[in-house]
Amino acid sequence: MLRPVLNLEEVSSFIGPFHIVQGVSLAVYAGEAVVILGRNGAGKTTTLRTIMGLLPLKGGKIELGGTSLAGLPTHRIARYGLGYVPEDCVVFNMLTVEENLQLAMHVRDSETRGRLAYALDLFPDLKVAYRRFAANLSGGQRQMLAIARTLINDNKIILIDEPSKGLAPIIVDRVAEALIEVKKRSTLILVEQNFALACAVGDRYYILDSGKSVKSGIVRELELDEELQNKYLSVGA
Amino acid sequence: MNSPLFKLPNYKALASGKLDLLLPLALTLLAAVLLVMPQLVGLVIVTLLTRIFVLSVFGMSYDLLRGYSGIINLGHALFFGGGTYIAGIVFANFGVSPAMLLLAFVGAVLYSMAAAFLMGKIAFRGGSVVACAMITLALGEIVRHLAETWRSVTHGADGLTFPIPIFLRDRVTFYYYALVFMVVMMLLLRQFILSPTGRVLMAIRENEQRAIFLGYNTAAYKLVALQVAGIACGLSGVMFALSSRFANTDLLTVQQTLNALLVTIVGGTGTLYGAIVGTAFVQLAQFYLLGLRALHPIFERWLLFFGAIYVFVVLFMPTGIVGLYFRLRDTWARRAGRN
Amino acid sequence: MDTFFILLINGLADSALIFLMAAGLSIILGMMGILNFAHGTMFLWGGYTSVWVFAQTGSFWLGLLAAVAVGGLMGLIFERLFIRPVYGRVTAQILITLGLMIVFTDLARLLWGATALPALRPSLLDGMVVILGIRIVEYRLFLIGVGLAVAVGIHLLINRTRIGMVMRAGVQSPEMVRALGIDIAKYFSFVFAGGAALAALGGALYVPLVGSVWSGMGMDNQVLAFIVVVIGGMGSFVGTAMGSLFIGLTGALVAWFFPPAAVVVNVLLMALVLVFKPTGLFGWEGKSR
Numbered sequence: 001m002l003r004p005v006l007n008l009e010e011v012s013s014f015i016g017p018f019h020i021v022q023g024v025s026l027a028v029y030a031g032e033a034v035v036i037l038g039r040n041g042a043g044k045t046t047t048l049r050t051i052m053g054l055l056p057l058k059g060g061k062i063e064l065g066g067t068s069l070a071g072l073p074t075h076r077i078a079r080y081g082l083g084y085v086p087e088d089c090v091v092f093n094m095l096t097v098e099e100n101l102q103l104a105m106h107v108r109d110s111e112t113r114g115r116l117a118y119a120l121d122l123f124p125d126l127k128v129a130y131r132r133f134a135a136n137l138s139g140g141q142r143q144m145l146a147i148a149r150t151l152i153n154d155n156k157i158i159l160i161d162e163p164s165k166g167l168a169p170i171i172v173d174r175v176a177e178a179l180i181e182v183k184k185r186s187t188l189i190l191v192e193q194n195f196a197l198a199c200a201v202g203d204r205y206y207i208l209d210s211g212k213s214v215k216s217g218i219v220r221e222l223e224l225d226e227e228l229q230n231k232y233l234s235v236g237a
Numbered sequence: 238m239n240s241p242l243f244k245l246p247n248y249k250a251l252a253s254g255k256l257d258l259l260l261p262l263a264l265t266l267l268a269a270v271l272l273v274m275p276q277l278v279g280l281v282i283v284t285l286l287t288r289i290f291v292l293s294v295f296g297m298s299y300d301l302l303r304g305y306s307g308i309i310n311l312g313h314a315l316f317f318g319g320g321t322y323i324a325g326i327v328f329a330n331f332g333v334s335p336a337m338l339l340l341a342f343v344g345a346v347l348y349s350m351a352a353a354f355l356m357g358k359i360a361f362r363g364g365s366v367v368a369c370a371m372i373t374l375a376l377g378e379i380v381r382h383l384a385e386t387w388r389s390v391t392h393g394a395d396g397l398t399f400p401i402p403i404f405l406r407d408r409v410t411f412y413y414y415a416l417v418f419m420v421v422m423m424l425l426l427r428q429f430i431l432s433p434t435g436r437v438l439m440a441i442r443e444n445e446q447r448a449i450f451l452g453y454n455t456a457a458y459k460l461v462a463l464q465v466a467g468i469a470c471g472l473s474g475v476m477f478a479l480s481s482r483f484a485n486t487d488l489l490t491v492q493q494t495l496n497a498l499l500v501t502i503v504g505g506t507g508t509l510y511g512a513i514v515g516t517a518f519v520q521l522a523q524f525y526l527l528g529l530r531a532l533h534p535i536f537e538r539w540l541l542f543f544g545a546i547y548v549f550v551v552l553f554m555p556t557g558i559v560g561l562y563f564r565l566r567d568t569w570a571r572r573a574g575r576n
Numbered sequence: 577m578d579t580f581f582i583l584l585i586n587g588l589a590d591s592a593l594i595f596l597m598a599a600g601l602s603i604i605l606g607m608m609g610i611l612n613f614a615h616g617t618m619f620l621w622g623g624y625t626s627v628w629v630f631a632q633t634g635s636f637w638l639g640l641l642a643a644v645a646v647g648g649l650m651g652l653i654f655e656r657l658f659i660r661p662v663y664g665r666v667t668a669q670i671l672i673t674l675g676l677m678i679v680f681t682d683l684a685r686l687l688w689g690a691t692a693l694p695a696l697r698p699s700l701l702d703g704m705v706v707i708l709g710i711r712i713v714e715y716r717l718f719l720i721g722v723g724l725a726v727a728v729g730i731h732l733l734i735n736r737t738r739i740g741m742v743m744r745a746g747v748q749s750p751e752m753v754r755a756l757g758i759d760i761a762k763y764f765s766f767v768f769a770g771g772a773a774l775a776a777l778g779g780a781l782y783v784p785l786v787g788s789v790w791s792g793m794g795m796d797n798q799v800l801a802f803i804v805v806v807i808g809g810m811g812s813f814v815g816t817a818m819g820s821l822f823i824g825l826t827g828a829l830v831a832w833f834f835p836p837a838a839v840v841v842n843v844l845l846m847a848l849v850l851v852f853k854p855t856g857l858f859g860w861e862g863k864s865r
Contacts, residue, residue, distance in 0.1 A: 052755055078757035090752040094744040103741050104756050149756070309670060362850045366666050367611045368810065371802040372850075375843055378799045382839045491795060495674060502671070541686070544679030551671045552661060 005030050005065050005187055006051070006157055012059030013050040020046040022211035023060070028157065033179070033188035035202035035219065037195075037233055042208040044191040045087055048159045051189075052084050053077045064157075079106065083150025083158040083186075087165060089142045091149075093135035097126055100134055100145055104152040112152060119148040122178055140171035147178060150186075157187045164194040176200045195233065199223050207232045271416060275409045283412050284480075289513075289520050290415040291476045292496070294422045296504070296512030298469035299497035304506035305430055306462040307442030309370045310360075311494055312377025315352060316467045318488035320345040320474020322384065322391060325484040329399040338402050341475055349471030350464055352380075357460040374491065381489035396485030405479055418476055422469055423509055429465055430509070438462050499543065502550050505559025514558050522546075578710050583828050589716035591824025592723025593785070596778035597797055598804040598816050599730060600771030606811030607743050607767050609666075613673035614654060615775050616798030617680040618647050622776025623789040624688050627695045636698030640780050647776020650680075651769035659768065660761075677794070685791045692790035695783035719781060726774070727817055734813065743767065747811065803842050807849045809856030818857060 004027035013021045021043040028034045036044045049055045051062055053074040062069040069077055078084070092100055101119070105112050120127045123144040129137060134145065143163055150158045163179070164172045172194065179188065179201045192198040198205070198219070205222055207215040209232055222228060275283050295317055302308040324341040331337050360372040384391045391397060405411050429435050441448045441455050448455050478484060487493065496519070497512075504515020526542060554561065601615050625646045626639035633639070654676060662668035696702075701718050704711045734740035742763050745753050753760045782797070783789040800823070808819025823842060830841045849857060 054751055054755070073759070074751070074754035075757050075759045078755055084755040086752065086755070090749050092745040092748055092752070094748065095741055099741050103738075103745060103753075103758075106757055153757070303667075309667060311674075359847045359850060362854045365810075367605070367670070368806060370670055371611065371806055372846070375799050375803055375806075375846065378795070379839055379843050491674075492678065495678065498671065498674075541679055541682045544675045544677075544682065547675035548658065548672055548679065551668055551675060552658070555668065 002029055003065070004028055006189070007063045008047070008051070008060065009063075010060035011047065011050060011057065011062060013046060013055045014058055015046060015055065020211055021050060024208060024211070024213045025060075026206045026213055026216070028187060028189055030156075030187055031183075032203045033183045033190060033201050035198040035205045036189065036191045036208060037193075037198060037205055038208035039233065040193075043211040044208055045161055046211075047208065048084070048086075048161050048189070048191060051077075051159060052082065081154065081156040083153070083155035085143075085146045085150060085158065085160040085163065087161040089146040091134040091137070091142050091145045093133065096131050096133050097137070097145055098130050101126075101149060101152055104149045106153050111154070115152055115154070119151040122151070122181055123148050139166055140168070140174065143167060143171070143175060144178065147175075147182065151182065155186055157189060158182065159189045159191075161191045162193060163190075164192060164197050172197055195229070275412055280408050283408050285520065285524055287408070287412050287415045287480055289517050290412075290419040291473055291480055292500070292520065293419050293513040293516040294473035294476070295470055296497050296500040296516050297423060297426055297509050298466045298473065299494075300501040300506055300509065300512050301426060301430070301466040301469070302462060303498070304501060304508070304511075305435065305442060306438040306459060307366070307445070308459055308462065309366055309373070310356075310463070310466075311370050311374035311491060312356065312380070313373075313466075313470060313497055314489050314491070314493035315356075315377045315380040316349050316470035317474040317477070317493060317497075318384070318484070318486070319348050319352065319380065320471035321478040321481075321484040321488050322397070322474075323348055323471075324475040324478035325397045325399045326390060328401060328478075329397060333400050333402045335402060338405075341478075342472065345471040345475045346468050349467040353463040353467035354460070356467075357456075357463045361456045361459050377489065377491065377494060381486055384486050384489055391484075391486070394486050396483055398483050399478075401479050401482055411480065415476060415480065418472075419513070422472070423513070426465075426469060426509055434458065434461060495543075495547070499547050499550075501557070502547070502555070503557055505557030505562075508559050511557055511559040518558065519546075579832075581708075581710050582712070583832055584825075585712050585716050585720070586831075587825035587828030588723075588821075589719040589785070589824075590827055591821045592719045593778055593782050594800060594804055594824050595723050595817060595820035596726060596774055596781065598801040598808075598820055599726070599813070600774035600778075601801050602805050602808070602811070602813060602816035603730075603743075604768055604771040605805065606813065607746050608764050610659060610669050610768075611666075611673070612768075612771065613670055613798070614676040614680065615673075615771075615801060616794030616796075617677045617684070618650050618772045618775040619779035619782070619797050620681060620684055620789075620791065620794035621650060622647050622779030623695070623783040623793065624684055624693075624779075625776070626780035627693055627783060627789050628688070630696065630698075636696075636700075636784075640777065643776045643780035644773045647779075648769045648773035650776070651772025652765060654772070655765050655768040677798075681791055681794050684794075688789075688791075690791060692788040695787055695789050697784040715785060719785065722781060726777075730813065739763065739766065800842065803846045805856075807846050807856055809858035812856070812858040815856055815858030 006028040008024055008026045011021055011024045012019070024043065024047050026034065026036070036047065038044050046055065050057055051069070053069065053072055053076075057070045064080055064082070067080070069080075092103070095103065101116060105116075125141050126144060126148055129141060134142065137145065147158075147160070147163070160179070163175050167175065176197050179190070182188065183201065188201070190198065190201060199222075202219040205217060205219050206213050215228070215232065271286075274286060298316070299310070299313050302310050302313070323344045327337050327341045327344060331340070356373060356376050359376065360369045385393050387393075405414065430439075437448065437453055437458050440451075441453070441458060445455055474488070477488075500515030500519050501512050502515070503518055504513065505511030523543075550557070556564075597615070597619055600618075601612060604610055604612050622643040626636075626643040628639075629642040630636050630639035654673075658672050658676060659669065662672055697715050701715045703714050705714050705717065706712070732740075734743060742753060742758060742760065746760055746763060750760050778797075779789075779793075782793075804819040804823050805816060807822065808815030808817070823845070826841065826845065827838060830838050
């Protein structure tokens with residue numbers, strides 16, 4: 001029985017007084033891409049933030065290959081090899097593309113430089129805009145920069161929150177291509193509303209509803225099951 | 238408790254029958270004691286209590302801004318000191334007839350209204366709480382500086398001594414006037430808080446953005462709050478003048494504003510009587526500590542203690558004495574409910 | 577013409593001092609969102625420390641060094657013990673730093689007395705210099721030099737070093753910086769200590785200019801620093817530099833022609849700027865915390 005690289009058991013967390021995540025359990029295995037689906041407000045983003053330690057864990061367990069992440073500060077969790085691409089990218093406007101990538105570096109060795117080169121090959125746009133301030137990038141470029149940032153270090157798991165948000169369809173395709181590439185080197189946990197992107201990239205899925213994980217399975221099967229899609233993913237039910 | 242002074246209505250459900258009686262009973266007892274007090278104690282205590290009554294209004298006016306409207310005004314002392322100076326200047330230059338007393342009050346009110354208007358117009362433009370704090374600080378310091386340099390009128394840092402109306406000179410008589418003043422001001426401020434304007438202010442305190450989205454001109458409301466608080470504060474300044482018969486620029490300093498801030502923190506913010514409790518506590522502590530001067534010169538450094546108490550309270554007791562009371566009552570009520 | 581030049585030098589020297597004081601405040605505010613109301617007392621301690629060390633050792637430069645060290649230490653201690661516990665709670669921060677201001681100002685009064693102490697200039701800088709036929713006070717030139725050096729130094733720090741990168745990123749999103757594996761708390765400590773050290777340096781340099789150190793100067797100068805930060809735009813370093821220049825120059829003008837109006841003029845200027853641009857000359861929308 002393969003051990004998951006990341007395991008969540010009955011995770012519970014709050015935003016202020018609001019109990020957003022009420023019992024989420026999921027397991028992620030090495031090399032796969034897991035998509036987290038669900039309606040707005042289901043707790044997808046909150047789950048990612050809880051994993052990263054940006055929100056305190058109020059119940060349940062989060063284990064990274066056996067090590068508990070509960071109570072650890074965010075920067076320690078990140079150093080364990082978790083990369084994070086938040087909703088709205090959050091690339092640093094007052095830094096250039098180059099500086100954004102440099103900031104992400106944990107160590108300055110040849111391996112890191114190698115990974116930087118790989119990231120730039122994956123996103124040639126960034127090579128062109130290398131000295132530009134991130135504030136002057138387009139939406140698509142910002143998204144690419146945010147993803148590239150996670151490739152600089154040897155991150156075992158990359159958490160990505162709604163990368164397609166606000167992007168034109170053609171850019172979304174580029175992002176999908178990039179993610180499929182990234183999947184070859186790292187494990188992905190992807191939160192997405194864009195079903196097509198989720199199906200293109202994801203291997204397995206978990207569906208969240210009202211803060212709980214309610215269904216999981218293989219993306220291929222979900223793609224074909226319209227009833228299931230309507231039940232958990234459509235507007236108003 | 239059905240009294241609208243309590244801003245935490247959910248405690249209504251938790252309080253047991255016994256505790257419901259306790260508070261009105263205690264208050265009545267307190268009122269009786271206060272009325273009889275001057276007959277029982279010496280003039281020193283009477284003066285101390287008078288100070289507490291007057292300074293409570295200072296504290297309440299401050300809490301109107303901070304506790305109820307979410308505004309931090311670091312120049313609040315300009316209303317207080319201004320009121321004191323205006324009274325002092327009137328009495329010193331124009332005599333102490335009842336007409337002059339009226340002039341003093343009216344003058345203080347007009348001054349407070351004008352100052353509040355200017356202050357509000359400038360400070361609330363900054364947008365954030367931080368900007369407002371900085372700007373009000375600067376404005377308060379300006380007034381203090383003006384008072385210091387305008388020596389011909391204010392006698393600068395040396396201070397101004399002045400006579401007061403004859404019928405108020407008896408300490409015991411003034412004690413009752415001060416007590417009435419405090420009660421009346423508290424009722425007036427309470428009315429303001431319960432009014433629709435007051436409700437809007439509390440909404441602004443909770444989330445100003447949302448209030449703006451709901452269509453409220455928050456700057457205008459805050460200006461009104463500042464006017465009301467400023468006037469109340471100016472009036473307390475006049476009363477202070479009548480009590481101390483002396484005015485100097487210390488009354489216009491940031492430290493003076495912090496006195497108000499301290500009592501609202503110690504007593505409990507967001508409740509008018511919290512200011513009263515806090516003022517009583519701080520004044521009594523100061524009185525006691527300064528009394529210990531004979532023992533050791535370190536007690537001379539009131540400011541040090543003040544600052545230390547202050548930091549301690551902000552760190553560990555942000556809800557103040559009243560908040561502590563509510564938490565305790567809540568715990569007791571729950572325990573009583575379980576048995 | 578001579579008057580103009582002297583006024584210019586005076587104004588620039590004042591700007592340099594104000595800049596030193598305001599820069600620390602502005603950086604702390606911009607990066608950590610904290611308005612350090614204890615800034616004035618760090619300025620004060622800088623002044624007293626330098627005077628005391630100068631008197632003890634006979635070395636002005638040692639005095640400056642000591643002032644910077646004391647300021648930095650104060651900053652570290654304040655940040656660790658008093659600011660961190662209330663991080664995120666704006667009101668509590670304001671209140672605590674104010675409380676610290678009062679305590680430490682009174683502590684200074686306790687240690688050094690309530691009367692003003694004389695502050696001397698080092699013999700090296702105690703004279704006049706003649707430039708283009710005009711007599712200029714040497715010390716003022718020195719101040720301008722220090723101000724420029726510090727401005728350049730800070731600029732380099734912010735734009736050319738990793739610390740600067742973290743600072744620029746931290747202004748926007750401390751959370752994301754953490755998500756990159758950087759312990760931003762350490763940087764906060766550094767920034768706060770640095771800002772405090774700058775304030776202390778300002779104090780140490782200020783007292784020889786005016787000739788004495790007294791316990792009230794902390795609050796007076798803090799208010800001035802606040803005005804500069806508001807005018808320049810909260811969180812904008814360039815804004816602070818410009819604001820310092822603006823206030824310093826107008827201040828010199830006013831001081832020459834109509835001294836009593838000095839304090840009032842500054843507030844009027846601030847009011848004026850706020851009327852036309854509420855976020856300050858260089859401030860940006862959505863930066864209010």
